[in-house]
Amino acid sequence: MVQGMRSHGAGTVRGGDIDDTVTVAGWVQKRRDHGGIAFFDVRDASGIVQVVADPDKHPIVNDLRMEYCVQVTGTVRKRPEGTENPDLETGEIEIGAEEVIVLAPSKTLPFMIDDRVEIDEKVRLQHRYLDLRRPRMAANLRARSRATSAIRRTFDELGFLEVETPTLINSTPEGARDMLVPSRLRQGEFYALPQSPQLFKQLLMIAGVERYYQIARCYRDEDFRADRQLEFTQLDMEGAFWDRDDVLATVEKVLAAVVEEIRGVQVPLPFQRLTWQETMNRFGVDKPDLRFGMEIVDLTDHVMETEFGVFRSAIEAAGTVRGINVGAQEWSRARADEMTEFAKTLGAKGLVWMVVEGDGTLRSPVAKFLSETEQESMKKAMEASPGDVLLIAADRWRTAVEVLGGLRNRLGRPFGHDDLAFLWVVDFPLFEEEDDGSITFSHHPFTSPVDIDEMREHPESAVSKAYDAVLNGVELGSGSIRIHDPDVQRQVFDILGIDAETAQRRFGWFLEALDYGTPPHGGFAFGVDRLVMVLQGETSIREVIPFPKTQTGVDPMTGAPTWVEEDQLNELGVELSATALARREESEAEELA
RNA sequence: GGGCGCGUAGAACAGUCUGGAGUGUUCGCCGGCCUGUCAAGCCGGAGGUCGCGGGUUCAAAUCCCGUCGUGCCCGCCA
Helix, strand or coil: CCCCCCCCCHHHCCHHHCCCEEEEEEEEEEEEECCCCEEEEEEECCEEEEEEECCCCCHHHHCCCCCCEEEEEEEEEECCCCCCCCCCCCCCEEEEEEEEEEEECCCCCCCCCCCCCCCCHHHHHHCHHHHCCCHHHHHHHHHHHHHHHHHHHHHHHCCCEECCCCCCECCCCCCCCCCEEECCCCCCCEEECCCCCHHHHHHHHHCCCCEEEEEEEEECCCCCECCECCEEEEEEEEEECCCHHHHHHHHHHHHHHHHHHHHCCCCCCCCEEEEHHHHHHHHCCCCCCCCCCCCCEECHHHHCCCCCHHHHHHHHCCCEEEEEEEEECCCCHHHHHHHHHHHHHCCCCCCEEEEECCCCCEECCCHHHCCHHHHHHHHHHCCCCCCEEEEEEEECHHHHHHHHHHHHHHHHCCCCCCCCCEEEEECCECEEECCCCCEEECCCCCECECCHHHHHHCHHHCEECEEEEEECCEEEEEEEEECCCHHHHHHHHHHCCCCHHHHHHHHHHHHHHHCCCCCCEEEEEEEHHHHHHHHCCCCCHHHHCCCCCCCCCCCCCCCCCCCCCHHHHHHHCCCCCHHHHHHHHHHHHHHHC
């Protein structure tokens, strides 16, 4: 920290330095000019310290503006009685300026370097180098570095080998759209950027590495979300000769080390485990936030004989009636409509709501259709007290629980406290049914089934050896025990409708490797961005990525992606489509205007 | 691909529903005053394509249509 141009980090000067001559360098956070005396705060990576100067002796302080880069030499002194600043680490002292040098002035800022103002994100990204000066962003960068450092340290201690895998590869079968890179030497052919190092790490197991990890950049060309970018960083790991619990225990150690590094707290191990089935039943999502209850209740038995048409038809269609008690909430007609609309976006046909009145009766548009017994029975099942709002969905099982799960997240999610609720979700279904009735893998096609015969006979309900790690409702990552038996691998492709020829063409190189004595193996990968996001209390992944892109994949600072020279395209054997050319003309016209 | 929100000075906003002169607030910027502030204070000043295009109207930041940008979500995606 302390190097040639300075004797101290600005944030490190303390009472013990009183009467010493120090030199600090950094940025002017704020200047407060009182005429005969002037103060300015110098901020560097270590913190902030106040400098006091007499403008008559040091007229240069009249010129200082926010974010001027300065070097200050002066004497450390105790602040006068009553002027200490408890909000500053250095608040007991100040530096009496003897020499103030402007190393570099700053233009008027596009926005202030201040955590207290919410600035439009596009403006922040246009000047990310200024945005990153804000303490919050600087802290996020540091937390990220400490996280990766804790990860490496832990894997090191556990005897893992860090191996780099290529980023110009073949298309990987992860399910997402690939980012493609055209080949110049082989015009017309493309590399894909990895969605994960999946097959390479399995090859490393076959290669006898046994314990592998990598902090790997991964790419998925799908639409953005608050927690999704085109490129992101995964902690990727794999081990041979171990089973699920070995993987989980290892990942727990790594995650606990990161939490301890960033938050300074011990996470109780092992993490809670729930099967996918139980998770869906109780929380309606496969990544539940366990910091609050508000669990889904099965009401089907309580209304089995009901006359109420909505419930009746759900039950007769072999569906289910489920409810949640969202507790005492502000509940108006408008609110009810809003939540019904929200439920519909999740696939519900409607939403039944009931408010428990002070006398225990139910206020609801549908109360008149429900018998006294049914009402009492439902209230009891949902442990309803006066004031509580009860929400009920009647539908096929998956829809009903997902609708309530969405409402639970929306209405119950706690904010503003720093509990960490880790969870393993295990026993995921092996396959998923698509809308068109076809079957697809729910994880990736190298995930081992729990039972091979079960997989052949009842693929729709077959359970896999896949598992997810969840933290506070955020899916950190997933993993599985892989298929190491080439015969099983071929059967899985068969069930997925991938014929031998296609499998051979796409993954032949991998299937061949499986034939050479592949050890049983499994692994995991979690998103470093998401983990740091949660631990830093952020709700967007962009806050922990130094230079992220906007929702349309644009970097407002560099302007990427951009048009390239015709020559470059020619070298690559790439020609723009009519649509693309029209876009280019349009944007060139805009450029001129 | 779809739904919803937002776009007004360098920044954060109010004004838009209910049309009437670019009106206003805070910060920053420029000038002045000020010896203990710490988001200093006081006085004065500059700064605007109300995202863009079209329409309605005597009159549009405001209403309508389109478009672009941006955010959240669904689809998609671990």
